Amino acid sequence: MNPSETVEWATPKDLFDDLNAIHGFTLDVAASSSNALCDEWFGLDHADKSRRDGLTAQWYGRVWCNPPYGRIIKDWVKKASEHNDLVVMLLPSRTDTKWFHELVLPYADVQFIKGRLKFGGSKLGAPFPSIIVTYSQPVDK
Secondary structure (H helix, E strand, O other), X not given: OOXXXXXXXXXXXXXXXXXXXXXXXXXXXXXXXXXXXXXXXXXXXXXXXXXXXXXXXXXXXXXXXXXXXXXXXXXXXXXXXXXXXXXXXXXXXXXXXXXXXXXXXXXXXXXXXXOOOOHHHOOOOOOXXXXXXXEOOOOOO
């Protein structure tokens, strides 16, 4: 899919399973009813109206976050950087952006993914590279 056609890229299940085995996630903060990866999740189509906006909701526990990849991504990264527990994010590798240099590079562990991920069960690789960003403590800015 052309990156300009969507901001949502469903997490590859095998990638999540590998990371969840290491981290034991409590909450998926940017999900939907069809792709939530934790029992506890926030998403636009959640039955509980108070759980529909993961960006403004109070996060708890060990968080998995594969946010929308549009311009709002910087807001998700900022919120992740301020959470008081572990947050692991799947992000597009946009190392030239201001948010990457100000919120990720100085504070998080960054793991570059070799090759292109196949999102949401697609047979084709994404048109962009991806990274795993891990915040293990809140950023003191």
